[in-house]
Amino acid sequence: xxxxxxxxxxxxxxxxxxxxxxxxxxxxxxxGPNGAGKSTVLRALAGLIPIDGGRIAVDDVVVDEPANGxxxxxxxxxxxxxxxDYLLFExxxxxxxxxxxxxxRKTPKADARRTAHEWLERVGLNDFADQxxxxxxxxxxxxxxxxxxxxxxxxxxxxxxxxxxLDAGTRGSVRRDLRRHLDTFxxxxxxxxxxxxDAYALADRVAILDAGRVVQVGTLAEVTAHPRSRYVxxxxxxxxxTGVVSDGVLTTDAGARVVIADAxxxxxxxxxxxxxxxxxxxxxxxxVRNTWTGTIAEIDRLGDRVRIALDGQLPLxxxxxxxxxxxxxxxxxxxxxxxxxxxxILVYPV
Amino acid sequence: MSRRHRRGGRVSLPIPVLALAIVAVVFFALPxxxxxxRAPWSSSWSYLTDDDSLTALRLSMxxxxxxTALSIVFGVPLAWLLARVDFPGRAVVRALCTLSMVxxxxxxxxxxxxxxxxxxxxxxxxxxxxxxxxxxxxxxVVVAQTFVAMPFLVITVEASLRQLDLRFDDAxxxxxxxxxxxxxxxxxxxxxxxxxxxxxxxWARALGEFGATITFAGNFPGTxxxxxxxxxxxLETNPEQAIILALLLIAVxxxxxxxxxxxxxxxxxxxxxxxxx
Numbered sequence: 311x312x313x314x315x316x317x318x319x320x321x322x323x324x325x326x327x328x329x330x331x332x333x334x335x336x337x338x339x340x341x342g343p344n345g346a347g348k349s350t351v352l353r354a355l356a357g358l359i360p361i362d363g364g365r366i367a368v369d370d371v372v373v374d375e376p377a378n379g380x381x382x383x384x385x386x387x388x389x390x391x392x393x394x395d396y397l398l399f400e401x402x403x404x405x406x407x408x409x410x411x412x413x414x415r416k417t418p419k420a421d422a423r424r425t426a427h428e429w430l431e432r433v434g435l436n437d438f439a440d441q442x443x444x445x446x447x448x449x450x451x452x453x454x455x456x457x458x459x460x461x462x463x464x465x466x467x468x469x470x471x472x473x474x475x476l477d478a479g480t481r482g483s484v485r486r487d488l489r490r491h492l493d494t495f496x497x498x499x500x501x502x503x504x505x506x507x508d509a510y511a512l513a514d515r516v517a518i519l520d521a522g523r524v525v526q527v528g529t530l531a532e533v534t535a536h537p538r539s540r541y542v543x544x545x546x547x548x549x550x551x552t553g554v555v556s557d558g559v560l561t562t563d564a565g566a567r568v569v570i571a572d573a574x575x576x577x578x579x580x581x582x583x584x585x586x587x588x589x590x591x592x593x594x595x596x597x598v599r600n601t602w603t604g605t606i607a608e609i610d611r612l613g614d615r616v617r618i619a620l621d622g623q624l625p626l627x628x629x630x631x632x633x634x635x636x637x638x639x640x641x642x643x644x645x646x647x648x649x650x651x652x653x654x655i656l657v658y659p660v
Numbered sequence: 661m662s663r664r665h666r667r668g669g670r671v672s673l674p675i676p677v678l679a680l681a682i683v684a685v686v687f688f689a690l691p692x693x694x695x696x697x698r699a700p701w702s703s704s705w706s707y708l709t710d711d712d713s714l715t716a717l718r719l720s721m722x723x724x725x726x727x728t729a730l731s732i733v734f735g736v737p738l739a740w741l742l743a744r745v746d747f748p749g750r751a752v753v754r755a756l757c758t759l760s761m762v763x764x765x766x767x768x769x770x771x772x773x774x775x776x777x778x779x780x781x782x783x784x785x786x787x788x789x790x791x792x793x794x795x796x797x798x799x800x801v802v803v804a805q806t807f808v809a810m811p812f813l814v815i816t817v818e819a820s821l822r823q824l825d826l827r828f829d830d831a832x833x834x835x836x837x838x839x840x841x842x843x844x845x846x847x848x849x850x851x852x853x854x855x856x857x858x859x860x861x862x863w864a865r866a867l868g869e870f871g872a873t874i875t876f877a878g879n880f881p882g883t884x885x886x887x888x889x890x891x892x893x894x895l896e897t898n899p900e901q902a903i904i905l906a907l908l909l910i911a912v913x914x915x916x917x918x919x920x921x922x923x924x925x926x927x928x929x930x931x932x933x934x935x936x937x
Contacts, residue, residue, distance in 0.1 A: 358830050384833040391834035397827055401849040410845070411835035462836055 312370070313466055313498050317354050318363035319347075326350055326522040329364075332466075337492060337499040339513030341506060343541050346519045348502040349394075352468045355500065356391050357384035368466055385414070387466075390459030394471040396451045398443035404454050405430065405439040411462035429457040433491060448476045449484040456491055467492075469501045473508055485511055506530065506545055518542055536658050538579060549582040549626050555657065566624035569599045571652040577660040584617065584629035586654035590647045591638060601649045602626065606642050609635070620648055695907055700900040707904040715882055716890035716905070723798065723886060724866035727805035728813075731862045735813040736855065740843075742814070743821035754818075758811040760872075768807055769875025776803065776876075800877035801884050805866035812865050813858035820854030821847070857920060864916045868909065 313332035320326070326347040332338050340348045353359045355366060357373065360381055366374040368389075373382040398407050405426050412422035430436045433453040438446060446454060452472055459467065472488060473481050489512055492499060503509055509516050510530050518526040518539055525539040537543040543550030553562040555578045560568040568580055592603070604622030611617075616635045620626045628648055640646065673681075700707070707713060742754050760768050776783040776794045786792040794800040824847065832842040848855075870888040877884040879893065887909055894902035 353830075356830075356834050358833065384830075385836045385838055387834075389834060391831065393827065393831055397825075397831040399828065399831075399846060401852075410832070410837070414832070414835055414837035414841050414845075458835065468834075 312368075313355075313500075314365070314367045315351075315355060316364035317351060317361050317366065319350065319354055319359065319361045321347075321350055321359070324350060324522055326354075328519060328522065328524045330517050330524050330527060332498045332500065334498065335496055337501060337512060337514045339509035339516045340500060340502045340519050341509045341516050342504065342519035344504060346541075347522045348504075348519050349470050351519065352391070352470050352500065352502050355466070356389050356468055357382060357387050388464050390462065390464035390467045392452070392455050392459050392467070392469045392472050395475045396443075396455035398446075398451060398454055398458070400443055402442075403440050404435060404443060404446065407443065407454060408458045408461050410458065415462065425461055426457075429461045430454075432494075433457045447480075449480050449487065452476070452484060453487065453491070456488070460495060465497045467495060467497055467499045469499065471502055471504070473503070473505070488512065536579070536656075537581060538660070543581070547584065547627075549584065549587075551580040551582065551624065552660065553578065553580070558652075560657070562624065564623050566602065566622075568624070568655065569652045570655050570657050572657040574657070574659065578657050579660060581656040582626065582650055583654065584627045586650050587626060587628035588649050589618065589628055589630055589634065589638065589640070590649070592645055592647055600652060600655075601647050603645065603647055606640060606644045606646060609640065609642060620646070692910065695903055695910070699903050699907060703900065704904050707901045708908065710901070712881060712890065713901070713905060716885055716887050717908070719798070719801070719882070719885065720867060720887040723801045723805055724809075724863055724869075726802045727809050727866035727869075728859055728863040730802065730806045731810040731813045731866075732855070732859055735810045735858070735862070736817055738810075739814045739817035739821055740847075743818045758815060760808050761811045761815075765808055765869065765871025765873075766875050769804060769872035772804060772807060772872065772876045776800075795876055796878040796880065796884060798877075798883050801873050801886060804872040804876045805869045808869055808872055809862040809866040812861040813855075816854050816858030816861060817851055820851040824850055860916055860920055864913055867912065 312334060315328065315330055317326055317328045324345070324347050328347065328351055330338070340351060342348050350359065354361050354374070361374050361376060363376055364374075365372060365377075368387070372378070372380050373387050374380060398404070399410065402410065405423065408429050409419075409422040409426035412425055413419065417425070427436065427439065430439055433456060435446075435450060435454055435457065438450065438454075443451060443454065452475075456472075473485055476484055485508065492512060501508065501512055513530070515528060516526075516530045516533050517524050518533060518541065520539045520541045526533050526537075526542065533542060534546045537546060537548065537550050540550055551560065551562060551566075551568060553560040553566075553568070555561075555570065555572070555575045557575075558570060558572070560570055560578060560580050562568070568582075570580060602620075602622060602624045604620035604624070604626065606618055607621045608619040609616060610619070611632070614632050616630050616632055618628045618630065618635075618640065620628065626648055638646075738757060742750060742757075747753075773795060774780050776786065778784065778787050778793060778795065783794065786794065794803055828846055828850070829842050832846045833839075837845065868888055869886070870892065873884065873886060874889055874892075879885050879889050881890075885893070887905060891902050891905045891909065894905060
């Protein structure tokens with residue numbers, strides 16, 4: 311079982327060009343900032359939005375390929391969809407909700423109800439079978455929605471921010487429950503989230519979606535070790551610099567120069583950890599070859615550490631101690647020098 | 661609600677506003693009081709059970725229920741079209757379909773006559789090909805009543821459809837339901853309160869319909885003479901009977917309004933919207 315998706319789609323200001331694939335039994339998390347197009351990707355996979363170009367195939371069955379005039383309606387795709395706020399039908403009981411997909415497929419009523427009962431049993435909601443959905447808590451509603459979409463035995467399960475509607479207090483336990491239930495499902499799963507914790511806890515692999523493009527795919531550890539987008543770099547809390555390397559110097563589009571200890575050349579990413587950056591008042595002098603001048607835009611205290619945002623040719627985040635901040639008497643607007651050792655800078659090709 | 665104010669016993673309303681409001685209430689109550697005052701209560705039962713009255717009442721019931729049924733069958737799809745499908749000229753179509761609400765009913769009757777009458781643009785073919793004549797028949801009454809009553813159902817149902825969260829349709833589709841199944845199992849139950857309210861309004865309007873009926877269908881006892889027509893006719897021959905029939909119509913309409921009040925002003929029990937988190 312596989313999923314292969316090449317999605318080209320324009321929707322308002324969103325220009326989506328997302329390519330990715332899924333192996334049998336895999337759970338892929340689509341992680342990215344708001345407005346990156348994550349939910350739109352899910353809706354395209356489900357057939358709720360036709361794509362403008364590209365091709366979507368589930369198990370080698372093409373479900374959407376505009377070039378060949380192929381479009382399979384959502385109700386005929388082998389999918390299940392768990393929506394962000396679950397969208398349980400309020401005029402039906404919880405049991406009728408779970409049986410809905412089977413009834414829509416003309417399964418006899420008694421069979422549909424029996425299967426629905428089994429699913430409610432699995433997610434621990436049998437006591438609520440005859441209740442209306444509004445009697446359920448957020449976590450219970452999520453499990454009911456999960457049972458409803460799994461009852462039709464889909465091969466691809468799509469989950470849109472399944473934890474976003476929950477308050478922080480219950481999210482942890484609901485996430486553990488969700489993980490347990492997702493683990494028993496053998497099909498492919500695509501989970502959309504903006505919370506890296508969800509991706510870490512639930513997913514086998516992560517695809518980073520930024521401004522409509524899949525910029526990185528891999529395990530969360532791989533992705534965060536070598537950020538390829540500002541979004542991931544911010545997520546991990548490191549500085550990501552893009553530029554062209556020649557003769558051991560990376561030059562950014564803005565003209566800033568970063569000396570590196572790496573022999574490769576060409577377009578590259580450089581990661582500078584905020585902890586590797588030293589701050590000095592102008593004219594302080596330094597033996598370090600990498601010295602950048604900048605203005606302090608923001609000072610953020612995080613316990614005994616301080617994060618300093620620098621504006622300049624090379625915008626950077628530096629992290630220093632409270633003692634250093636007080637010794638240097640830094641204030642927003644001050645012009646300072648930041649420096650980092652070339653050997654502390656991680657470089658890898660674009 | 662207002663009861664709270666009354667219990668407090670203190671409503672600070674400017675005197676002129678209060679005075680005008682009371683005049684308005686009296687204006688509406690007075691005709692009713694006039695009827696009640698003049699009503700021949702001792703002979704009311706014989707007037708109500710008199711053959712002509714019963715015939716008119718039965719005809720009114722049959723025709724208005726038919727008109728309501730037709731309004732539902734055609735009005736719900738029309739409301740769905742107006743609410744969900746974004747086509748060019750939608751505003752014009754909506755205005756056209758609700759025009760009869762504001763049109764003088766007599767004008768509607770005249771228009772129907774020139775469309776569906778024996779010489780009308782469609783009526784001549786109905787007559788020639790199907791031997792079907794609508795004017796001055798009971799079917800004509802139903803057509804006239806449907807013409808004026810359906811818009812009440814359409815606007816009520818359309819407003820309700822517009823408030824529905826379309827993502828419930830999406831959820832239904834991803835569960836394997838066709839558009840038709842989704843409409844029956846998700847959309848219709850969600851608009852049921854509005855549909856009931858719209859149907860009752862349309863029925864009340866059909867029951868009271870006079871102008872279009874008398875213009876298009878005439879005034880023949882047993883075939884086209886509905887209650888309002890009977891009241892009008894009786895006014896000339898037997899005013900006491902007219903009063904009793906009028907009071908009966910008023911009682912029915914009043915019961916409908918009171919029965920509707922809750923549906924009209926209260927939120928539905930299960931709004932299709934966000935579930936509580």
